[in-house]
Structures are given as C-alpha cells and as structure tokens.
Amino acid sequence: MRRWLAALALAMWPVLVCPALADPMLPPQIEARNGPDHLANPVLEARAVALQKQFRCVVCQGESLNESNAPLAADLRRLIRKRILEGQSDHQIRAYLVSRYGDFILMKPPLMPQTYALWFGPAFILLVAGGVAATVVLKARKRAQNAAQ
Numbered sequence: 001m002r003r004w005l006a007a008l009a010l011a012m013w014p015v016l017v018c019p020a021l022a023d024p025m026l027p028p029q030i031e032a033r034n035g036p037d038h039l040a041n042p043v044l045e046a047r048a049v050a051l052q053k054q055f056r057c058v059v060c061q062g063e064s065l066n067e068s069n070a071p072l073a074a075d076l077r078r079l080i081r082k083r084i085l086e087g088q089s090d091h092q093i094r095a096y097l098v099s100r101y102g103d104f105i106l107m108k109p110p111l112m113p114q115t116y117a118l119w120f121g122p123a124f125i126l127l128v129a130g131g132v133a134a135t136v137v138l139k140a141r142k143r144a145q146n147a148a149q
Contacts, residue, residue, distance in 0.1 A: 037074075037077075037078060037081075038081075039081055039084065039085070044081075044084055044085075047084060047090070048077070048080050048081050048084055049066060051080050051084075051090060051093060051094075052064060052065040052066035052076075052077055052080060053065075053066045053107070054094070054106065054107055054108075055076065055080075055097060055105050055106065055107065056104065056105050056106065056107050057070055057072070057073040057076075058072060058101055058104070058105060059072050059073065060073070064107055065077055065080075076097070080093060083096070094106075103115060
C-alpha cells in the first residue's frame with residue numbers, strides 16, 4: 001500500500017509543481033492584440049463583461065477571463081470586444097473560442113460523453129475513497145475482534 005501511494009505521489013509531483021504540464025495543448029496565437037480594452041457603449045461593454053465571465057482563462061484555469069491578470073486573458077478580452085464591434089453574436093463568439101480552445105474554455109462545460117469525467121469524476125473518486133476507507137475500518141475491527149478472542 002505504501003509503495004502504491006509513493007508511486008502515486010511521484011506521478012502527481014510534476015502536476016502539483018507545474019500545473020501547465022497537465023495541459024499538453026499550448027494556446028494558439030491570438031489575433032486581437034490590438035483590440036480595444038474597453039468599449040465606449042455601456043451596453044456593449046456589459047455584454048463583453050458577461051461573455052468574459054463565461055470563459056475560463058486557459059493559463060490560470062481556475063479564473064474566468066474577467067478575473068484573470070494573465071496576458072493571454074487580456075488578449076482574449078480584447079478579442080471578445082473586437083468581435084462584438086464586428087457585429088458577431090454571443091453564440092458566434094462562443095463557437096469561435098470553443099473551436100480554438102475546446103470545451104475546456106467554458107466555465108460551465110456541457111454535459112456530454114467527453115465531459116462525463118469532469119462532471120462525475122469527483123463524485124466517483126469520493127465514492128471509491130469512501131469504499132476503501134470502509135474496507136480498511138471493517139478489516140481493522142475484524143482483526144481486533146479476532147485478537148480479543
């Protein structure tokens with residue numbers, strides 16, 4: 001058991017030290033480095049901010065584009081604003097970003113076979129861990145009862 005845990009810890013070490021190693025896909029070049037940082041029209045700016053909250057920063061991975069200070073997130077914010085000015089709908093902007101970065105960029109990825117692990121993985125891991133813990137406790141109790149007799 002200890003060897004298994006040591007092997008697991010050794011395998012997870014690179015991911016814990018550098019989370020970027022967990023994502024083998026490097027982000028493609030961004031086309032809107034010279035796009036606007038803010039839109040003059042408050043309605044369009046509110047729309048841009050609402051869109052930014054729907055997308056994950058591919059660098060930070062735990063923050064939305066709206067929250068992230070990463071240069072790539074700033075480029076994506078400018079890209080969203082540029083596409084809004086070009087007259088694209090929210091659906092078109094979303095489709096474009098998903099085609100470039102995959103469903104990972106969505107803060108709420110869709111439920112489909114490719115994302116089952118994302119949605120149900122934590123619950124499955126929790127159930128397995130609970131089962132292992134229950135088995136260990138039951139075996140320990142059985143050994144204690146056998147030793148007492």
